[in-house]
Amino acid sequence: MLGRLSFVFFTAAVLACQAAPPKTQPVVEGIKNIKPDIQQQFVMKEVVGLIENYNYKRIKINDSVSSIILDQYIKSLDxxxxxxxxxxxxxxxxxxxxxxxxxxxxxxSAPFFIYNTYAKRLNERLDYAIVQAKADVKFGQNDTYVYDRSKMPWPASTAELNDTWKRRVKYELINLNLAGSVPAKSVETVSKNYQDLKTQIGKINNQDVFQMLMDAFTASLDPHTNYFNASNAASFNEEMSRSIVGIGxxxxxxxxxxxIVSVVPGGPAAKGKQLSPGDRIVAVAQGDAPFVSIVGWRLDVSITKIKGAKGTKVRLKVIPDGKELSSEPVIIELIRDKVIQEAQSxxxxxxxxxxxxxxxxxGVIYVPAFYLDFDAAxxxxKNFKSTTRDVKRLIDTLKNQDKVDGIVMDLRGNGGGALLEAVSLAGLFIDKGPIVQVKNLSGKTRVESLSGDELSWTGPLGVIVDRSSASSSEIFTGVIQDYDRGIVMGSQTYGKGTVQSVIDLNRLVNPEVLKKMAAIINQNDTTKEKGANPAAVNLGQINLTMDKYYRITGSSTQHKGVNPDITFPSRYQMDKIGESSQPSALSWDVINSATFQPLGNLAAVKAELVKRSEKRVAESLYFKFFKQNLAEAKKRSNERSVTLNEAKIKKERDDQEAENFTRRNELRVYRGLPVLKKGDKATKDDSFDFIEDESVKVMADFMGLSLANKKV
Structure with missing residues (x-):
């Protein structure tokens, strides 16, 4: 890696971020102005160089890119x-x-001036909200609150903003009242939430602002190229290499x-199946203590609130994915735990x-991630842990003890992991041949192949995927489909077909440069007490997109993902989740096909399986309600406002709750379960994986057809 990036191994002469002195940063009156330091200026220069020369797209940072960055940065702030x-x-x-x-x-100077302007406007809004919370509010009027102004023009005046925030505060008071709070307590809670937010904003420093800027900068170019400052890099590496204490x-x-971007396999959130990608957390409570709103808080502070000691209880107020932000939050209770490798097996x-x-x-094998203990290997x-080893052991048990007729690999929610594991896992079902092609930024392509190891399973095979199946999951699923080795079921996958390399910026810079930079920073640091140890320079790290995956057919998984042979409705809105929803994502393309021989000819079988599955899905009450929920969620996603009449809001929520209760009982009757009475809590019986159920039925049909009984 270092050899490839030798162009940034500097001599002391390069330290001159001073070669072109920064412009004078405009002052924003009325607040403490935050300014960048020399280290951040230096990092920006080097990150630009890395992206222009070593990102797969070889993006040139020019005027057109500058325009995109400005819009993205402003959007990220407001x-x-x-x-x-x-x-x-x-x-x-x-x-x-x-x-x-x-x-x-x-x-x-420009992005820091923009942030300081934002900080001033934010403080003005918070001060107004605190006052407005204590004003005389009328809850029976038929006015509305536009909670999503993203497609509206920018406010022309303070008066226009005041009107928006007056309605926002009123809506928050209504939500608390409907949740059982007395009006006086609601006022106190809203005021405290905004005061707490004001306190959190006051703690933001130049490292926080620089990270916000770099997030917007890299997101403008590539959704998977990311910069991490020293503290964020440490957190990222700790979570990737060891364990996460919290909800996962x-x-x-x-x-x-x-x-929520993703749920970590093996963590409390995944085990409880109460949280999903797209869900939004609006408040947190420690144990049985009162909820604290985290809307508007810095991400790291919000995470600190959610994390905690192992075994402790945390309660979350969550707006489920697909629900408008104006919806009543769902309260979820979780017990914090360590998310360890063993739990992801x-x-x-x-x-x-x-x-x-x-x-x-x-036999259904759930594979939450493509894991591999590199250090132990x-x-x-000899006993190092890996996905392939665990799956092989499970197959042996299913084959020799359980005597199964077919196997389904469940990759739903599997965001990927080690490429080597995707290749070796495929080797349990495919004896030899190419598995995946990898093209680097120089245009050279290498092929990862199998040499002919002993197969673990030669019988009927199925794979279940969904929109959150990504990267290595797509490699495995794609090659099973390309070889016609099995049946792929579910919904279109994520579409992440790129590979990132982690680059420690300190390793690319001459140590003498770092020493001189540290001396300058320590000399200018007025926050240190005399005699304190000088701070070392840590430039952070960048995750840089440098390679791209291709299926053995030559088709990229990038952007398009893998389309199943048998498609089920997806709970995810495809235009909001997945690579195709990212404006800066690499496009789909095709290279030459690798040389391979399909292992089967399942076209006729697949056509029959599709026909049978579609008939069952059309007759299924679960899929009927599921489709209705999806349609309702899509409709709600286009809504931008909500009534501020408390009685109307209460009626809407009561009606929705009654409809949900009726549906739950209809589904229980459909499955032969006793109905619930009002006030009864949902039971484990109410959690029914109808996607898995239909997938297993597809496999039974597969095995029941004459062609499927032939070994492939």
């Missing part, structure tokens, strides 16, 4: 158009075609609200299902 005035946006226009040159020179979920900030279950009058036993530990 996505909902709740703070900036149109006059602010007009003032920022002077930077539209300057950021490219500024960043190459390490000049960060990856978060991002969207429209001021922490949003593959697991099996056995299902018995009938097809054409015959019972078939189907390198150390020569």
């Amino acid at each position: 996505q909902g158009k709740n703070y900036f005035l149109s006059s602010d946006i007009k003032e920022f226009e002077k930077y539209r075609y300057e950021l490219d040159d500024d960043f190459k020179n390490g000049d960060l 979920a990856l978060l991002m900030i969207e429209n001021e609200v922490p949003k 593959a697991q099996k279950s056995v299902k018995t299902v009938k097809s054409n009058g015959k019972d078939y036993k189907v 390198r150390a020569g530990d």
